[in-house]
Amino acid sequence: MATTPDEIEGGDVRRRDFIYIATGAFAAVGAGVVAVPFINQMNPSADVRAMATTEVDISAVEPGMAIKTIWQSKPVFVKRLTAAEIAEANSVDVKTLRDPETLAERTKPGKLEWLVTLGVCTHLGCVPLGAGQGESKGDYNGYFCPCHGSHYDTAGRIRKGPAPLNLEVPPYEFTSDTVIEIG
Amino acid sequence: MSFPWAEQYEPKSPLMKWIDSRLPLPRLVFNAVGAGYPVPRNINIWYNFGVLAGVALMIQIITGIVLAMHYSAHVSTAFNSIEHIMRDVNSGWLIRYLHMNGASFFFIVVYIHIFRGLYYGSYKAPREVVWMLGVVILLLMMATAFMGYVLPWGQMSFWGAQVITSLFSAIPLVGEPIRQWLVGGFAPDNATITRFFSLHYILPFVILGVVILKIWALHIPGSTNPTGVDVKGPQDTLPFHPYFTAKDFVSLCIYLLAFATVTFFLPNALGHPDNYIPANPLSTPAHIVPEWYLLPFYAILRAFTVDLLFIEAKLWGVIAMFSSILLLLFLPWLDTSKVRSNAYRPLYRTFFWILVVDVLVLGYVGAMPAEEPYVRIGQIATMYYFAHFLIILPIVSAIEKPLPLPNSIAEAVLAKAQKLAPQATPAPGSAVAQPAE
């Protein structure tokens, strides 16, 4: 009379194995499902997600001025270009740029004067100067990153220095003539 | 360690062989919870609670680490950070309720485990150190649970901390300085919450360390069993795996069913509503009670109402409360009976069940306001608690005539089988499984 499971033979083995495998598989699936909330809890929480969009009132921004705001914990520059700055940006041959983009491609249709970019240098993530009053605007009259000397032009495009790309334009929309919603 | 007939570990695959010869971890696991650990074949379901306690500890540690990622230990933000976990963190409510109720279930399991040890005489030679390490774990658990309850900084958190730390001020001369040292101020405040958080985080790992020591100490003589008779040969044991892993897994499933029922459907039933009110040092709740698992000790604390023998009532209560746990350390020497299991000690068994009822009564009294008749009931119940361990137990174990013991575990198992199925009596030995290969 064999009694230990390993000694049971024949059809019994198959049925026994089935129960063991089913139990083990079921337990493994359960453990996997339980792991989901424990991993998911590290994702942004509801209060953080609620900050995914930011509304900015731009009614007080005069041509030549810029405001800094925060969107998803990152600085955003909203700059109202002067006619001269627009002309300066458009006079450049796009093909010669490191990251070829026209000003029109970087702004909303009919809103060429509103340049909205992240204030994050595409090199190593410093905040460039040039949005605030009296800050250095760099060699190309736009933004200048003091960390490693990247120069951006009036359209926020990289012109000189180590940064590989133009300042990123975040997704945004004009909800009215004076309010933009970023995100 | 272990018995000479325990199966030896032999790596099955070349990979395991490679690992085993460099880091003998597979061997350690095999000998600790695998086929290499022989366990008395007759242990019953009450022996499953040790494993369950280990699982409960791991649940607390894992959920606790997660909660610490979102909790903020500061008087001005602690309460809000708990609500942030409950409302905004993904599945935060689940993890927090698991942790909250996990503490209660940890204590349920540990209390059953302790009473099982008391009933079957698990504290007796040669397992005294196993038992004493268990008492150390209980003390650490209570400290950890108490400090954890303070962290949400609700009304009961604050006033619980106030009351418990005030116990120390009962000590003559040095009491008040000790209390201030404990809370880091004149009353529980920011310094208290930060140190309690730090300790609440680290103590579970200390508990884990003591648990490992306890398992190590246990594996030398192995588990007791319901007969209390020593293991004599291979016919008395079965390998831990697969026999007891399968059995423990069933009890784990049932445990999780109960745990899930409370966590998902009655998550606040074991807590106190006042802890959803932010701490207010200027307003005391009508009726301060600790978490349910500390109620019996709270009842002992409050049972002492008169100054006597130059010691004031408050100090009596504090001494008695600590004594009520510390006396368990001396249990192996208070009980002199050679018979371990209460199954063969009819007289002491009666007192054992009185003790169970007594502790339940203490828990009930601890939850009640300090008024008659609860105070007097609490005093009588406390009297029995001390009399049981310090007076009745030594006397009973000296005068009691135990019932005849079976010669061996295998004999007891066979006798039981015959009683259940007298016709189909297997020949002795054939019914005895050999260790699985």
Added chain:
Amino acid sequence: MVRLIGMAIGAIFVFVLAWAALVPREAAAPDPVKLLHKEPREVSFAHSGPFGTFDRAQLQRGFAVYKQVCSACHGLYHIHFRNLEDIGFSEAEVKAIAAEYEVPAIDPNTGEAITRPAIPSDKWPRPFPNETAARAANNNAYPPDLSLIIKARKNGEAYVYSLLTGYGEEPPAGFEVPDGLNYNPYFHSVNIAMAQPLMVDQIEYADGTKATVDQMAKDVTAFLRWAAEPELERRRQAGIATLIFLAILTVLAWLSYRRVWAGVQH
């Protein structure tokens, strides 16, 4: 030796306790408040019971009661405007509700404290800046936060419902209700600072439901249950799934156990 010392200590404890138990004590004076205090009346909702779910229309009615009546004194400290999407308001409606309120802000140019219209990610504004201000405005009573009130009171739903509908009883002859307080037998001290908050037809429900005191009390209680436990529905769903899963796993574990132990006596 251990036993002798133990017995001595045990004898001392028993003696002290016996003395304490035998010391005569004064009979406790009956507390008149305790005799007047009533246990809350049970109330049942769509979300009662282990499988219940919230009645969204009721939650919205309850929100209307909170907004038009309770919010004058009571805050919802842990509720954000965005949470209202949970009880069936659309994103645009939530935006509009939020815009009705002003929340503190800092002027970006001058740094002065100003206010701006609230947005969905803002918390519900508190009616009073702090506890002292709340007490000063309310005859030294502190109107508690309502976002956790159901969890912060024993038998919370029944308590809030009973309290709101428990006004109007005459205190027994000889029982003096202090000035500025109101008699309500469901309050722990039976004298409550809050005057009767709900009156018939005090508000007009958008869905045309008749605004009786009982209806409003039920609706706002349901709303506050949601405010205290917004995860309630998800929790119960997850609970049912977990229990079904564990039940099957238990059966499988039991079958495995029977297989492993087949023919082994123990």
